[in-house]
Amino acid sequence: MQTDIELRECADEHLPEVLKAQVLSFLRIIWPEGFTGPNRFRDWTSHPDLRPHHLLYAAGSQLVSHLEIITTTVSVGGEHYVVQSPTAVMTFPAFRGEGWAGRLVAAAVARIDAGQADVGVLTCGPHLVEFYSRAGWELAPGATILAGADGSTWISDDLLLTRSVGPRSAAFRASLRKHPMRVADEW
Numbered sequence: 001m002q003t004d005i006e007l008r009e010c011a012d013e014h015l016p017e018v019l020k021a022q023v024l025s026f027l028r029i030i031w032p033e034g035f036t037g038p039n040r041f042r043d044w045t046s047h048p049d050l051r052p053h054h055l056l057y058a059a060g061s062q063l064v065s066h067l068e069i070i071t072t073t074v075s076v077g078g079e080h081y082v083v084q085s086p087t088a089v090m091t092f093p094a095f096r097g098e099g100w101a102g103r104l105v106a107a108a109v110a111r112i113d114a115g116q117a118d119v120g121v122l123t124c125g126p127h128l129v130e131f132y133s134r135a136g137w138e139l140a141p142g143a144t145i146l147a148g149a150d151g152s153t154w155i156s157d158d159l160l161l162t163r164s165v166g167p168r169s170a171a172f173r174a175s176l177r178k179h180p181m182r183v184a185d186e187w
């Protein structure tokens, strides 16, 4: 039994099946709403169109903690922005409170900062705002997120946090004070 916990990083197509299965199982239990209707047999963690990049800690084949960075386009006030977002952030219960997810979020910040996105965004429940703020994410107070294709739009209950990355970040944040962020689908 391997007990050394190591940092690993890979593109979606290189995520080993045994680790992917654990991410998927975790997601199916914690976020069941993403696995209903046509997505009941979903076999992807984030849709491949979002080009997920995985950062994780594992002891051999046993997953300890994971996140993936997705890349997509959102619109605010009629302007389109390329965003990157950490999602599927998870630590298995036996390993919580030891800093694993915090270190993955810090690694994600470094990768997003070095990338080509206009801005970093993430959504979370109110209880995790402090956790992400510690890693350099800023709450966008009062920001609303409209998700879904036209005709199936809904307003997300989650809070929006952002991280300035490129030169358009300031315009994005200013526009967010007046307009909702529109996404094709929640991720």
Ligand SMILES: CC(C)(COP(=O)(O)OP(=O)(O)OC[C@H]1O[C@@H](n2cnc3c(N)ncnc32)[C@H](O)[C@@H]1OP(=O)(O)O)[C@@H](O)C(=O)NCCC(=O)NCCS
Residues within 6 Å of the ligand: 030, 065, 089, 090, 091, 092, 095, 096, 097, 098, 099, 100, 101, 102, 103, 123, 124, 125, 127, 128, 130, 131
């Ligand atoms: C959130 C989560 C990823 C944190 O993983 P972790 O490896 O324990 O994170 P760290 O050890 O780096 O940091 C732990 C901190 O997260 C915060 N935190 C985690 N869960 C929390 C909760 N339910 N309420 C309030 N704060 C919480 C606390 O600040 C905690 O610090 P503490 O241990 O000093 O109390 C993990 O609890 C988890 O998998 N939760 C279920 C899935 C989830 O909610 N993911 C986030 C989606 S945005």
